[in-house]
Amino acid sequence: HGLMQGIGSNQPRLVFLDQDPNAIPGDLITTSPASTILPPNLLVGVIQNVDNQALPSPRASIQLSTSPEAIDWVMVQKR
Numbered sequence: 039h040g041l042m043q044g045i046g047s048n049q050p051r052l053v054f055l056d057q058d059p060n061a062i063p064g065d066l067i068t069t070s071p072a073s074t075i076l077p078p079n080l081l082v083g084v085i086q087n088v089d090n091q092a093l094p095s096p097r098a099s100i101q102l103s104t105s106p107e108a109i110d111w112v113m114v115q116k117r
Contacts, residue, residue: 039070042082042100049086052098059096061088067100 040054052067065085071078083100090096 040098042067048102049099050083050102052085052100054096054098057095059088059090059098061085061096061098063087 039056040052040059043051043053045051054061063085067082067085069076069078069080069082081103083102086099086101088096088098
């Protein structure tokens with residue numbers, strides 16, 4: 039699980055809540071079942087790269103597959 043942060047492009051940053059997210063490029067990002075706005079498991083984007091050394095928490099850049107206005111909660115889904 040993580041928090042997606044917009045950085046002014048179509049490749050937002052996903053900041054992981056876990057210190058060892060076990061995520062790799064190509065993993066899918068989907069809406070979370072915890073969302074109260076969107077149905078769960080809608081494709082949001084694909085992980086492009088992961089920085090496990092980032093502080094205070096690992097992060098990844100995401101290539102969006104949908105409009106940024108449609109994003110609420112997300113989770114990493116292993117392929």
